[in-house]
Amino acid sequence: MHIPILYIDKNIIVIQKPPGVLCEESGKGNSVFPVLRAHCRSLGEEEDIYPVHRLDRETGGVMVYARSQTCAAYLSRLIAEGKLQKTYLAEVSGCLSPPAGMMEDYLFHDRTKNKTYVVKRQRKGVKKAVLTYETVQTSADYSLLRIQLQTGRTHQIRVQCASRLHPLRGDRKYGGDKADRLYLWAQELCFPAPNGEMLRFCAPAPFGITGESL
Numbered sequence: 092m093h094i095p096i097l098y099i100d101k102n103i104i105v106i107q108k109p110p111g112v113l114c115e116e117s118g119k120g121n122s123v124f125p126v127l128r129a130h131c132r133s134l135g136e137e138e139d140i141y142p143v144h145r146l147d148r149e150t151g152g153v154m155v156y157a158r159s160q161t162c163a164a165y166l167s168r169l170i171a172e173g174k175l176q177k178t179y180l181a182e183v184s185g186c187l188s189p190p191a192g193m194m195e196d197y198l199f200h201d202r203t204k205n206k207t208y209v210v211k212r213q214r215k216g217v218k219k220a221v222l223t224y225e226t227v228q229t230s231a232d233y234s235l236l237r238i239q240l241q242t243g244r245t246h247q248i249r250v251q252c253a254s255r256l257h258p259l260r261g262d263r264k265y266g267g268d269k270a271d272r273l274y275l276w277a278q279e280l281c282f283p284a285p286n287g288e289m290l291r292f293c294a295p296a297p298f299g300i301t302g303e304s305l
Contacts, residue, residue, distance in 0.1 A: 152277025184275035
């Protein structure tokens, strides 16, 4: 399995996760962890790797992992404070009106079904979800959205778009068509390093409305 390494130092390792690969350790299927550990081993360095955020198995794109418990705590704090900025591309059914704006919902994730639902009010297990979007391409049937997450909820982009009757292309779980893949891509991560330097990592999407990479 080939996993592009976008950046590595003593604190972090940034990768481009392929779709269909697990971002966490698991005995149930392919995971990025054996490849990342082998890469560290080839450099003669420690193999400790700590996940701090996740992508769905079907979603590809940029991910960052910590290489120490101290850095994992630091990155987790950035996420909690909204200082780790995540930008996605999503191809959805139809055209959104308005073409740019905000989506704000209460979401409940059913762990037994591994499915998230939009609900009307706050209660136990319900979390607020917020994202902003802009339309960057359109066709007769689809729109390509650039999305910035303000919160990171399970299946957030997928369920928020589907609840507005714009399911993601290929997202059968939430009413999308039977495309060859899930058209969701983690395009960019931006966050301050422990030394204060602002880091930005990008991975061009393998899809667009007309088929070209963006």
